[in-house]
Amino acid sequence: MKKIALISACLLGLPTRYDGLAKADQRVLDLKEHYVLVPFCPEQLGGLSTPRKPAEIRDEKVINIAGEDVTFHFIRGAEISLDIAGKIKPDIVILKENSPSCGVHSIYDGSFSGKKIPGEGYTAKFLKQNYQVFSEDELANIKIF
Numbered sequence: 001m002k003k004i005a006l007i008s009a010c011l012l013g014l015p016t017r018y019d020g021l022a023k024a025d026q027r028v029l030d031l032k033e034h035y036v037l038v039p040f041c042p043e044q045l046g047g048l049s050t051p052r053k054p055a056e057i058r059d060e061k062v063i064n065i066a067g068e069d070v071t072f073h074f075i076r077g078a079e080i081s082l083d084i085a086g087k088i089k090p091d092i093v094i095l096k097e098n099s100p101s102c103g104v105h106s107i108y109d110g111s112f113s114g115k116k117i118p119g120e121g122y123t124a125k126f127l128k129q130n131y132q133v134f135s136e137d138e139l140a141n142i143k144i145f
């Protein structure tokens, strides 16, 4: 029986990103040989539209490029994602690096200048408490089959 992988929807080619585009990653798609791939997008689950204004974490809050505090939606999305994970019990979780929701080891610094800093997104932080969470960039270096 195949294992279960909960995956950032944009990595599977679904157009869920803030700009209405996807970020399909062949390394992630190749997991289908061994895993049932379950897509989810915490920002959509948190009630944000697609497309939406880009947002970054600054001082523990999530602020969009218009200066609006959208932290509520990111926390709500993280809570619902944790609830979904509790129901499907994934063997692994693969999340999109650098996102204010999904970033596993790295996020943008809050200045909208493209600068990245060590950190994690809200959903990544929640899911790491109970699950094995990896970014797409780690797939080459880990044994998950």
Ligand code: SF4
Residues within 6 Å of the ligand: 007, 008, 009, 010, 011, 016, 017, 018, 040, 041, 042, 043, 044, 096, 099, 101, 102
């Ligand atoms: S919130 Fe996560 S799944 Fe949704 S578009 Fe951003 S990186 Fe992809």
